[in-house]
Amino acid sequence: MMTNLFSSFDPISTMNHLSLNWASTMLGLLFTPYPFWAMPSRSSLMWSSVTTSLHKEFKTLLGPTNPGGTIMFASLFSFVVFNNFLGLMPYIFTSTSHMSMTLSLALPLWMAFMLFGWINRTQHTFAHLVPAGTPGPLTPVMVLIETISNVIRPGTLAIRLAANMIAGHLLLTLMGNTGPHLGHTAVSMLVLAQILLLILEAAVAVIQSYVFAAVSTLYASEVN
Template identity: 60%
Template sequence: MSMSLFSMFDPSIPTLPFPLNWMSTFLGLLMIPLMFWFIPSRLIMLWNDTNKNLHHEFRLLLNKNPGATSIFIPLFLFILFNNFLGLFPYIFTSSSHMSMTMSLALPLWLSFMIFGWFTNTNHMFGHLMPQGTPPALMPFMVCIESISNIIRPGTLAIRLAANMIAGHLLLTLLGSTGPYLSTLPMNLLMLTQIALLCLEFAVAIIQAYVFTILITLYASDVN
């Protein structure tokens, strides 16, 4: 039962002679560029307003390097796009898999750490010792801060993947009971599924925002 329950999150299941699960990651290349060939529309204005708001939000966290928002805005939109695609039936949610989330979190965190330790070593050492720490607790604080820094990419990847899996798994479990229910429980189940789907829309936005904000905060720590 557990194998069939979690099989929807396995990217190795082929639907044709070749696997198509990861195809959802590249669907945006077929849809998004079309809007740039037309005169400005509400969709383009919404897109521009979104970019401006995100740039303003991330710039507050990157006072010394406001141009770095050009990295984090596409990251936010990329995660958001993949989260939304997973809400459609029979589309694999690539952001629910650890190989996807870790490949986003680990290279970014590692690049920030390498840049910080090579260009601003004293500042990075200062982060290991919070100001006002008693001398007796200094060795323990260094260990705690070092461990908390090392596990950052793992917590980022697990947070995004777990939140995307949890909602989809709950929808799957509730939907699997539908054929065995009578009319009244079926109607209640449908209303519950609709409410959960609306919640998943919110989770898709929030998790993309949280992932990007935390990466931005990690980048601001190295300056």
């Protein structure tokens, strides 16, 4: 029986006094050499078509001046969606439900975009602080609002991913804890509801990964 509702999100593992839960984040690297020596399967062909579609869409967002940048954002999508799906497995740590993981992904990207914009596109970055058609008296206010919105971008990007991942997991945990106190008919209904919720969580895992990568691409396109 769980003593804490958030124990499933605890990153500390007491096995041999080592914190092994974070090691699950790197499990995706084990599948990297596979396409180089094995015949492509249907799953690998499907994933290849997904990444190709993402490359085309991110290329449209970034523009023709930065064609190689799509590799970074497609890899970011692959990394996040793998960890999201990994967290749906029983007894596996969900790293993307922690701000330490999501903020570690969002903050360096935002910092790199800001430094690139202020160093190489200084006038364009200054002009972006004042939307077109802003009245003169409102210019200082708009500059303040745009500055605040730029500063909180990595936080909102990280919180969006972590909150969506932790919400569904908590709901599944709450529903699972009520199972021992229910009758046979109620347990059958509970299992059906959890299966439907798990399917919904799988969709959320894909959608949030795409949103995280797409919003990061939009941030990069603003300074490009």
